[in-house]
Amino acid sequence: MKHIKLAYIGGGSKAWARVFMNDLALAEGLSGEIALYDIDLAAAERNRRIGERINAAEEAVSKWDYVVYESLESALIGADFVAISILPGTFDEMESDVHAPEKYGIYQSVGDTVGPGGVLRAMRTVPIYEEFARAIRKCCPEAWVINLTNPMTACCKTLFDVFPAIKAFGCCHEVFHAEEFLACVAAEELGVPKPDRRAITVDASGINHFTWITEANFEGHDLLKLLPKSIEKWYNEGHYEYGDPLDFRSDPFRYGNKVKMDLFRRYGVLAAAGDRHLAEFMKKSRYLRDKNAPEEWLFHLTSVDYRRADRSRKIEESELIASGAKPVKPEKSSEELIELMKAILGFGKIVSNANTVNRGQVEGLPIGSVVEVNHVFDKDSVKPIVTNPLPGPVLQMVAENAMNIENTYYGIKERDLEKIFAAFMAQPLCCELSWSEGEELFRTMIRNTKQYLSPYYDLRGIL
Numbered sequence: 001m002k003h004i005k006l007a008y009i010g011g012g013s014k015a016w017a018r019v020f021m022n023d024l025a026l027a028e029g030l031s032g033e034i035a036l037y038d039i040d041l042a043a044a045e046r047n048r049r050i051g052e053r054i055n056a057a058e059e060a061v062s063k064w065d066y067v068v069y070e071s072l073e074s075a076l077i078g079a080d081f082v083a084i085s086i087l088p089g090t091f092d093e094m095e096s097d098v099h100a101p102e103k104y105g106i107y108q109s110v111g112d113t114v115g116p117g118g119v120l121r122a123m124r125t126v127p128i129y130e131e132f133a134r135a136i137r138k139c140c141p142e143a144w145v146i147n148l149t150n151p152m153t154a155c156c157k158t159l160f161d162v163f164p165a166i167k168a169f170g171c172c173h174e175v176f177h178a179e180e181f182l183a184c185v186a187a188e189e190l191g192v193p194k195p196d197r198r199a200i201t202v203d204a205s206g207i208n209h210f211t212w213i214t215e216a217n218f219e220g221h222d223l224l225k226l227l228p229k230s231i232e233k234w235y236n237e238g239h240y241e242y243g244d245p246l247d248f249r250s251d252p253f254r255y256g257n258k259v260k261m262d263l264f265r266r267y268g269v270l271a272a273a274g275d276r277h278l279a280e281f282m283k284k285s286r287y288l289r290d291k292n293a294p295e296e297w298l299f300h301l302t303s304v305d306y307r308r309a310d311r312s313r314k315i316e317e318s319e320l321i322a323s324g325a326k327p328v329k330p331e332k333s334s335e336e337l338i339e340l341m342k343a344i345l346g347f348g349k350i351v352s353n354a355n356t357v358n359r360g361q362v363e364g365l366p367i368g369s370v371v372e373v374n375h376v377f378d379k380d381s382v383k384p385i386v387t388n389p390l391p392g393p394v395l396q397m398v399a400e401n402a403m404n405i406e407n408t409y410y411g412i413k414e415r416d417l418e419k420i421f422a423a424f425m426a427q428p429l430c431c432e433l434s435w436s437e438g439e440e441l442f443r444t445m446i447r448n449t450k451q452y453l454s455p456y457y458d459l460r461g462i463l
Helices: 016-025 041-056 072-076 091-104 115-139 152-162 174-190 223-234 245-249 258-267 275-281 304-323 337-344 392-413 417-425 435-448
Strands: 002-009 030-037 064-069 081-084 144-147 167-170 201-207 210-218 350-357 370-378 381-384
Touching: 002 072, 016 030, 016 041, 016 064, 016 337, 030 041, 030 072, 030 337, 041 064, 041 304, 064 072, 072 115, 081 115, 091 115, 091 304, 091 435, 115 152, 115 392, 115 417, 115 435, 144 152, 144 337, 152 167, 152 350, 152 370, 152 392, 167 370, 174 201, 174 210, 174 223, 174 350, 201 392, 210 223, 210 275, 210 392, 223 258, 258 275, 337 350, 337 370, 350 381, 392 417, 417 435
Parallel strands: 002 030, 002 081, 030 064, 081 144, 144 167
Antiparallel strands: 167 350, 201 210, 201 370, 350 370, 370 381
């Protein structure tokens, strides 16, 4: 039995925390302390009570001490692992990120990674992550740090830049979804029961939410060669790996994979992320030309009003669980975080996608930028696997977005609003803005989110 301490920054999480705590309860061979830290102390306390109820469930095979800490440093001291999952700002700031650009004909389906919303979110997030990196360096420099926050690439870049010796990686389930999609292809074209996604081996290469699968195999079958047949059948009506492709009309987190299939037809490799994310890395004329375009591509814009309502539902459910009014039954999620932790602790080797610094594993992307590829997770080791080359046109698109993120990051690091604005205007979704329109939008979005920017930037020329 391994006894560990995991510091959970953002331990008041309304959704991810419950997923994580359920997985922890089913993690054989592990136990220890989960140190919950959140600026919303009441939310962290609620999750502590939920954790205790999960501990008491009949299905739980491991027990954890959930402890709420009032300071970041006290939560970090002695940690073996640090998980970071925060919302930088509030839904008021996110509302500006997502909806302010609509005045200029820019529609964002997510607004947290690239595009104008991604830039503003990075402006709020990077300074916070600078503080996290310094605190980790001081309090638990040997801990493994797992980032779960978006914008993933900018967050990881900050950790590695501020604390170069940090043992960190970023986790995202986008490749898992693509593997599920490919498992559907295997079932459709080979006439077999749908295999577990872990039976699909892939080569993944790119940047978070814009990672591409250049090779996919199942029991010796090249699934990318089989994919055109499935696309021919599925393209018009869509195909969703977890259910009805038209579910996107009631749940904007779902989609019909039509963007993914369209990109495969054009480039011959499979984009891994969900359509909502993929669309934002392209010029708006491709998939987001206007408010109604997503409907024809079988996805919806995720409004902040929907997110607010979804948060209220999750808080209400959390209160019921914490109070004992709703029963608890731990069930394993499709996430791999526990498996990755166990591999690092010496329970066995695993290969999975992660975000780390590019040291040559992705040819054609800047050395030192953060990229997403498969890694080998082993005892106290996370090593990237060198990927297949991306096709030229795909590499060009990925490199453009990677450089935009790099330029955004360094503008933020230097607190240089002119450099940040240049990266803002270079976003594919912003390419049709005139300079005056861009300046007006950038200033408006800064004013709308000034409460979370003023502590870090000189905004006198804007406010």
